[in-house]
Amino acid sequence: MPTAGAAPVKERLAWPDVAKGVSIIGVVLLHVSLAVPQGMESLAAEINHVLDPLRMPLFFLVSGFFSVKILKYSFAELFTRRLWFFLVPYVIWVPIELWTKFREYNIFHETPMPGPWTYVRHLVEARNMAWFLFALTVFSLILWSTRKFSHWAGIAVAFVPLLLLPLNSEWHMIGKAVMYLPMFILGARLRSMINEFAATALEPRRIVFGAVFYVTGFGVSTLAVALHTPFAERLLLPLGGSFGTQEMQMIINMTVHLLMLPAAIIGAVLLAKVPVVSPVLQSLGRNTLPIYLGHPIALTVLYHYNVRAEDWQIQLGAEDVWSRTSTWMVVAMAISAIGAILFWLMMKVPVLKWTLTPPRIDRLIPASRGADRSSRAAQGQAVQLREGAGASRRR
Numbered sequence: 001m002p003t004a005g006a007a008p009v010k011e012r013l014a015w016p017d018v019a020k021g022v023s024i025i026g027v028v029l030l031h032v033s034l035a036v037p038q039g040m041e042s043l044a045a046e047i048n049h050v051l052d053p054l055r056m057p058l059f060f061l062v063s064g065f066f067s068v069k070i071l072k073y074s075f076a077e078l079f080t081r082r083l084w085f086f087l088v089p090y091v092i093w094v095p096i097e098l099w100t101k102f103r104e105y106n107i108f109h110e111t112p113m114p115g116p117w118t119y120v121r122h123l124v125e126a127r128n129m130a131w132f133l134f135a136l137t138v139f140s141l142i143l144w145s146t147r148k149f150s151h152w153a154g155i156a157v158a159f160v161p162l163l164l165l166p167l168n169s170e171w172h173m174i175g176k177a178v179m180y181l182p183m184f185i186l187g188a189r190l191r192s193m194i195n196e197f198a199a200t201a202l203e204p205r206r207i208v209f210g211a212v213f214y215v216t217g218f219g220v221s222t223l224a225v226a227l228h229t230p231f232a233e234r235l236l237l238p239l240g241g242s243f244g245t246q247e248m249q250m251i252i253n254m255t256v257h258l259l260m261l262p263a264a265i266i267g268a269v270l271l272a273k274v275p276v277v278s279p280v281l282q283s284l285g286r287n288t289l290p291i292y293l294g295h296p297i298a299l300t301v302l303y304h305y306n307v308r309a310e311d312w313q314i315q316l317g318a319e320d321v322w323s324r325t326s327t328w329m330v331v332a333m334a335i336s337a338i339g340a341i342l343f344w345l346m347m348k349v350p351v352l353k354w355t356l357t358p359p360r361i362d363r364l365i366p367a368s369r370g371a372d373r374s375s376r377a378a379q380g381q382a383v384q385l386r387e388g389a390g391a392s393r394r395r
Contacts, residue, residue, distance in 0.1 A: 298339025
């Protein structure tokens with residue numbers, strides 16, 4: 001029994017983990033659909049496509065939701081308690097994932113294996129399957145840099161990447177920032193509002209609100225497709241960079257993502273109340289890292305290597321069950337699960353687990369300047385008290 005006066009244990013919210021669970025399933029299904037011939041034309045891919053506006057935006061919203069504490073961190077605390085856990089798995093596993101893919105190209109296309117600088121460039125430019133770790137690092141730095149900003153000024157910073165969008169063709173992470181940084185910043189800056197909304201998400205007024213915004217977002221997306229007129233040429237801008245169809249689509253995507261977020265939260269809250277489904281999604285949501293890092297390596301090594309070596313002809317509606325797209329979609333999902341499980345098991349192995357969840361280093365770093373100043377102030381007050389007490393005794 002808890003002792004008298006003990007603080008109650010705060011129960012972990014279910015819906016954010018459910019949201020991340022849905023997100024990771026969608027990500028894996030997307031990669032499987034891209035890997036299997038004609039997979040993007042399958043029913044599963046079509047259903048997943050409907051969830052496109054919710055998948056990664058919801059992931060970054062929840063990531064920001066759990067990052068609000070960094071607004072109180074010093075830079076040393078930010079690095080040791082947050083960035084360290086993104087950078088270590090990124091720097092270790094991205095080169096390994098890239099090597100397996102380059103090796104595939106080397107074997108089946110006779111493409112020369114690249115030198116070390118290619119790996120460095122892919123790491124720095126975030127051109128890899130783990131780009132989200134790079135994004136979380138950069139987004140956390142941006143959020144932390146706004147810690148002294150007013151509430152709305154901090155939110156406004158989320159849209160600054162729009163000014164850099166013309167440079168997207170040179171660095172694709174600008175486009176990612178345009179679409180996902182607002183979700184991350186809003187998740188942190190509007191945490192209390194999101195909490196309040198989620199707590200009453202299944203009330204009729206909330207459902208109507210979410211439905212109206214979702215339909216509006218769907219309408220914007222549909223209208224954009226109907227009026228789609230590709231730029232014949234990219235527009236070169238006076239200050240450098242260019243603007244074209246891809247950049248315009250990113251602005252549309254960002255708008256649609258924002259409009260559909262209330263419905264996404266309502267959906268996550270609803271799923272969190274479904275027996276069996278909720279615990280499974282929560283478990284997946286709490287283990288997104290091994291799934292994200294493990295499934296692409298497994299797909300390359302266990303699927304691509306073998307399918308290419310055997311030269312299997314795969315297509316929709318094939319008579320032979322082993323030539324059907326649907327069969328290989330199931331196989332590729334199973335392979336992805338194997339990769340995720342292996343990485344999850346790796347997190348249980350001493351030392352090896354540090355490549356995914358590195359040991360804490362915050363206790364090894366000297367206290368931040370703020371803490372030093374507080375300590376010095378406290379010491380100064382103590383000295384003054386001692387001197388005052390000494391003077392009183394002398395009097």
